[in-house]
Amino acid sequence: MFKLIGIALGYYLLGIFGAFLGYMIGSSVDRARAYGIGGVNPLSAGQRQKVFLDTVFVLMGKLAKADGHISRDEVDHVEAFIKKVGMTAEHRQEAINQFKKGSATDFDMTETLDQFMASCGQTLNLKQVLLMYLTVMALADGKVDPAEKTVLEQIALHIGYSKAEFNRILEMVLNQAHFAQGQTNPADAIADAYKALGVTADQTDQQIKRAYRKLMSQYHPDKLIGQGVPEDMIKVATEQAQEIQVAYDLIKKHRAKTTP
Numbered sequence: 335m336f337k338l339i340g341i342a343l344g345y346y347l348l349g350i351f352g353a354f355l356g357y358m359i360g361s362s363v364d365r366a367r368a369y370g371i372g373g374v375n376p377l378s379a380g381q382r383q384k385v386f387l388d389t390v391f392v393l394m395g396k397l398a399k400a401d402g403h404i405s406r407d408e409v410d411h412v413e414a415f416i417k418k419v420g421m422t423a424e425h426r427q428e429a430i431n432q433f434k435k436g437s438a439t440d441f442d443m444t445e446t447l448d449q450f451m452a453s454c455g456q457t458l459n460l461k462q463v464l465l466m467y468l469t470v471m472a473l474a475d476g477k478v479d480p481a482e483k484t485v486l487e488q489i490a491l492h493i494g495y496s497k498a499e500f501n502r503i504l505e506m507v508l509n510q511a512h513f514a515q516g517q518t519n520p521a522d523a524i525a526d527a528y529k530a531l532g533v534t535a536d537q538t539d540q541q542i543k544r545a546y547r548k549l550m551s552q553y554h555p556d557k558l559i560g561q562g563v564p565e566d567m568i569k570v571a572t573e574q575a576q577e578i579q580v581a582y583d584l585i586k587k588h589r590a591k592t593t594p
Contacts, residue, residue: 385454386450386564387564391432393443397436399436399437405474407474411470416429462503470511473511506531506532510577510578527581528581539589553575
């Protein structure tokens with residue numbers, strides 16, 4: 335409906351160019367009304383889900399082999415991930431095949447990333463969720479190896495992040511994972527909580543709340559499903575949101591105690 339209105343109004347005001355501009359704007363409004371802002375057409379959801387899953391496991395294999403060998407912890411993490419999302423035997427085998435493909439010594443991830451961008455690149459959340467999954471994978475053996483960080487940075491740059499944006503996301507995810515493991519030193523826990531939200535202790539309560547709400551919005555189940563994350567993978571994002579929630583709660587309690 336809005337597409338037709340846009341064409342008519344655009345043609346009346348600006349001629350042929352206006353009709354084309356009205357078509358683009360009207361189409362965007364129609365999509366937003368039909369599938370929600372940031373949503374995707376259900377006809378392409380299956381393709382997006384398959385591409386997203388394949389990309390995750392291929393790049394998990396690439397990361398696991400980045401330092402020259404695949405550790406037992408990394409294999410255990412992939413197996414636990416497969417179990418967590420409740421894959422069928424057929425899908426489990428496909429995930430294993432993709433992992434093996436990515437872990438091949440001569441594997442070039444360019445084609446995989448190009449395909450991901452073609453199917454999923456229009457949505458910021460899918461790109462950030464992909465980086466989150468892969469960073470957690472890199473942490474499976476307790477640290478991010480320099481070779482793994484290089485691969486993560488290459489992935490981030492290919493999907494549209496600057497080096498500064500990548501470093502910011504990496505620090506946030508690293509500290510979310512670190513924070514989730516628990517801290518024996520309360521001071522360390524507070525420092526990690528700030529980093530997990532991507533904020534600093536000198537920012538205002540309002541600034542911190544905005545950062546927290548933005549992060550929670552990025553991992554909101556309905557938004558992720560609407561943009562193409564498979565439903566059986568939502569649990570992983572939900573756990574990440576829980577870590578963010580705990581970090582934010584700790585910051586609020588700490589500030590309440592220390593505010594005069």
